[in-house]
Amino acid sequence: MPIPSATSQLEFLQNVQAVLEDGQFVATYKFALLVALADLAVESGIEDDAACRVALFDIAEKFVDYYWQQSAPYSGALRAEVLSQNSGAQASVVNLLISERQRIGTLAQLRSDHRRWSRLLSRVARTVREMPLHRLQVVAGQLRQFMYAHDDDPNGIVLLPGVAFHLRRFHPLVTGLARDRWMAQIRRIPANLYAIGQTQDLETFLFAADRLPIARHMPKLRACQGGYCLYCGGRLGDGDAQVDHFVPWSLHRFDGLPNLVAAHAHCNRDKRDLLAAEVHLERWMERNEALCRTSSTSTAEDVADAQLDAGPARRIAAWAYGRAFDIRTSVWLKGRQTEVLGGRFRSLLSA
Numbered sequence: 504m505p506i507p508s509a510t511s512q513l514e515f516l517q518n519v520q521a522v523l524e525d526g527q528f529v530a531t532y533k534f535a536l537l538v539a540l541a542d543l544a545v546e547s548g549i550e551d552d553a554a555c556r557v558a559l560f561d562i563a564e565k566f567v568d569y570y571w572q573q574s575a576p577y578s579g580a581l582r583a584e585v586l587s588q589n590s591g592a593q594a595s596v597v598n599l600l601i602s603e604r605q606r607i608g609t610l611a612q613l614r615s616d617h618r619r620w621s622r623l624l625s626r627v628a629r630t631v632r633e634m635p636l637h638r639l640q641v642v643a644g645q646l647r648q649f650m651y652a653h654d655d656d657p658n659g660i661v662l663l664p665g666v667a668f669h670l671r672r673f674h675p676l677v678t679g680l681a682r683d684r685w686m687a688q689i690r691r692i693p694a695n696l697y698a699i700g701q702t703q704d705l706e707t708f709l710f711a712a713d714r715l716p717i718a719r720h721m722p723k724l725r726a727c728q729g730g731y732c733l734y735c736g737g738r739l740g741d742g743d744a745q746v747d748h749f750v751p752w753s754l755h756r757f758d759g760l761p762n763l764v765a766a767h768a769h770c771n772r773d774k775r776d777l778l779a780a781e782v783h784l785e786r787w788m789e790r791n792e793a794l795c796r797t798s799s800t801s802t803a804e805d806v807a808d809a810q811l812d813a814g815p816a817r818r819i820a821a822w823a824y825g826r827a828f829d830i831r832t833s834v835w836l837k838g839r840q841t842e843v844l845g846g847r848f849r850s851l852l853s854a
């Protein structure tokens with residue numbers, strides 16, 4: 504299939520801008536929905552004009568992901584409290600997560616309690632359907648169906664032809680704008696005035712996710728890499744091993760096990776927020792095959808916790824490498840050495 508024309512790409516961006524500039528909404532859900540659709544478009548792997556079905560449960564899962572962190576008390580200038588995400592009563596998704604937080608420690612634990620997790624997703628999905636899904640495309644009181652049609656499917660939406668492509672291509676732009684507006688909205692809500700004050704780093708609190716929990720995957724990653732660093736191939740000692748996001752967290756937030764690798768602390772540090780060179784990509788693909796083989800023996804909880812399906816990680820990598828190729832960024836080789844990305848990643852990452 505062909506890719507969308509330059510004109511339709513521009514039109515799409517103008518519509519997104521119009522949606523974000525429309526000041527009619529009282530909750531922050533619309534921003535979360537836009538970020539969710541952009542993230543899911545990356546994960547869809549669509550690279551042409553095709554339409555894309557998005558399940559409501561997948562959107563709900565993204566909502567839980569984003570709002571989990573934001574449902575913790577924010578210790579601002581005057582007193583610590585959960586920030587309001589709505590100019591009236593607190594947003595219901597936040598209330599749901601506040602009560603889950605009182606019961607359980609981490610999102611990973613919540614996810615592995617299968618019954619509770621799906622009940623939570625159903626409730627969040629209902630809110631998404633009733634609220635932002637209906638309002639996202641309303642600009643100045645007029646409905647513009649430029650992303651998806653408003654139909655009666657209770658379980659999902661279909662992104663119109665070209666929309667997944669646009670959201671993938673302009674992911675950093677769209678999510679960056681949405682997060683800026685999201686933060687501005689939170690600052691405007693009067694109930695947050697005392698909590699925010701003027702001093703704290705609100706952006707870090709809202710959007711920089713906690714990287715700590717990934718360290719729990721170290722034993723499994725080490726085992727399936729034979730005890731070696733994915734990048735330099737050297738043996739990993741006890742004190743110098745770290746878990747690294749293969750596709751950098753700054754590009755796309757994906758904590759699933761296939762996107763995590765065991766590496767030396769110094770290799771991890773040298774790589775910074777860059778993509779790894781194609782030699783590393785090749786080893787990563789092989790490593791993920793080994794990971795899938797060993798995980799057939801894992802428990803159901805392990806699988807839910809680690810998001811073991813290698814498909815999303817591969818599609819996210821295909822997006823990240825395709826983008827790096829298009830905008831000609833360099834990729835990390837070793838130490839301080841980088842190189843220009845060749846075209847081999849396409850065949851490595853094709854399914």
Ligand SMILES: [Zn+2]
Nearest residue numbers: 732735767770
């Ligand atoms: Zn290393």
